[in-house]
Amino acid sequence: MYFNNFPTFTYDFNVGDHTQYLLVKDISQNVRVRKEILANISLYDEYDIRDGETPEIIAEKVYGSPLYHWVIMLCNEKYNYIDDFPLPIFELEAHVTEKYGTGNEYAIHHYIDTNGNIVDASQANITSVSNYDYEIALNETKRRIKLISPGLLQIIIKNFKDSI
Numbered sequence: 001m002y003f004n005n006f007p008t009f010t011y012d013f014n015v016g017d018h019t020q021y022l023l024v025k026d027i028s029q030n031v032r033v034r035k036e037i038l039a040n041i042s043l044y045d046e047y048d049i050r051d052g053e054t055p056e057i058i059a060e061k062v063y064g065s066p067l068y069h070w071v072i073m074l075c076n077e078k079y080n081y082i083d084d085f086p087l088p089i090f091e092l093e094a095h096v097t098e099k100y101g102t103g104n105e106y107a108i109h110h111y112i113d114t115n116g117n118i119v120d121a122s123q124a125n126i127t128s129v130s131n132y133d134y135e136i137a138l139n140e141t142k143r144r145i146k147l148i149s150p151g152l153l154q155i156i157i158k159n160f161k162d163s164i
Helices: 035-039 055-063 066-075 089-100 131-140 150-163
Strands: 008-015 018-025 044-048 108-112 127-130 144-148
Touching: 055 066, 055 144, 055 150, 066 144, 066 150, 089 131, 108 131, 127 131, 144 150
Parallel strands: none
Antiparallel strands: 008 018, 044 144, 108 127
16 A cells, blocks of 8 residues: 555566566655644654554554554655564563573673663772663663554545655
8 A cells, every 4th residue: 555656667578588677666766754743742642652563553453453553664754664563572572581591691781870871890880780780771771653544544644645
């Protein structure tokens, strides 16, 4: 559904001794929802993603169709399922082991002071933060997203179509 409204053009492929023409979508179009729409807090609700929820699952719950997952992605300026959305705990644990190595999951990542500022180990009154705790906190920052009110969905879709 997301790419349906993108313009198409004919592209010529050289195949052996002849040219083949194919109709392709122009995915170089890069559309963002107007910032003034997103800046108006009355137009969206905040939503905390639960473990295992994907944009398709959320779109089905909120908008009645998984095909509107792209609205969630665009409105939150999230373009990568793996890096931009929280991992379920079992995937996060595997990620921590892969990233830091077996046995280093609870090694010290950094230190923080009483205000939560990252400091070096020589400071007084500091707390260590493990690799695991750091990755958990980072993962949690990805949970809160904006959801456009279902009543405004058609306006967003029109805005998107007009932008292409």
